[in-house]
Amino acid sequence: MNGVELFLLGRTLMKLGEQAIPTEGLPQYSTSNRAVLIVASDILEHPNSSVGDIAERTSFAQSKVSACVARLREGGAIETTTDPADRRRLLVRPARRISERVARIRSTPITATLEAALGTDDPPRIAEITTALETLAEHLAPEAIARARSGTAHGPGGAPAGAG
Template sequence: MDGVQLLRLGKRLTELGRAMITDPAAEHLSAGEIAVVSDVYRHPATSVQEIRVRTGFAQSHVSVSVARLRERGLLDAAADPADGRRTLLTVSESARHAIRAHVARPAEPVIAKAVPDPEKARRVTELLDELAGLLLP
């Protein structure tokens, strides 16, 4: 495997992962909004500035995304108890529940769509489980 193949594989796995966690019935979120929600999910009680630093997005992009996500009820905001001028963001409980439900689903149906041969799909699943064990902390 060379670097280009590795990048292509990473992109394909990202596409499959997004297909797993995206609910077609849910309101559409942009890739940037998904990145912001993901960041806040991993770092609760965080500020727009901290999200900007971790994601690398422009402050204006983060601020607009946060405003939209708050309007949709996906993020909750509260004043920072240490500095009342700052707003701290957390994923709302309803969004947290939906995220947990989506990420807990098994990958096999998505893999089966990508690899129609049942035996090959089973093998892909085994290999991905093995790779996850080797490469993920």
């Protein structure tokens, strides 16, 4: 696999993830699900960040981040507080209690989405793919991006990747 193939796989997985998230009975927003998920991921990685900090890290306009934050707050996924050092800024963090909506999203299986994407409802095949995705998620958690950017990946025997 090369970088382009990895990128395309990641894009496919993102789109499948969006399709797997239940939206029934929820209001429609102008902010895309993808943007909301990217902002939510950033908030998980960097709790107590300001909207400006999130905008800088995600490369989204501050207005888009504000819209995402409002949507996440309304859904009960995050909490905001006023920055004690600068009362004009909001600090954003994951909610201490998981809302019913967030719990429903997190508990919705991906089986139907995988069946549609793969064109099969064969239980062993769906289980195989689900296990592979769980293995990837275990090894490539969001902090893996930071490690890749900082070059702290290590090869066999603890040597920096590419050393030798």
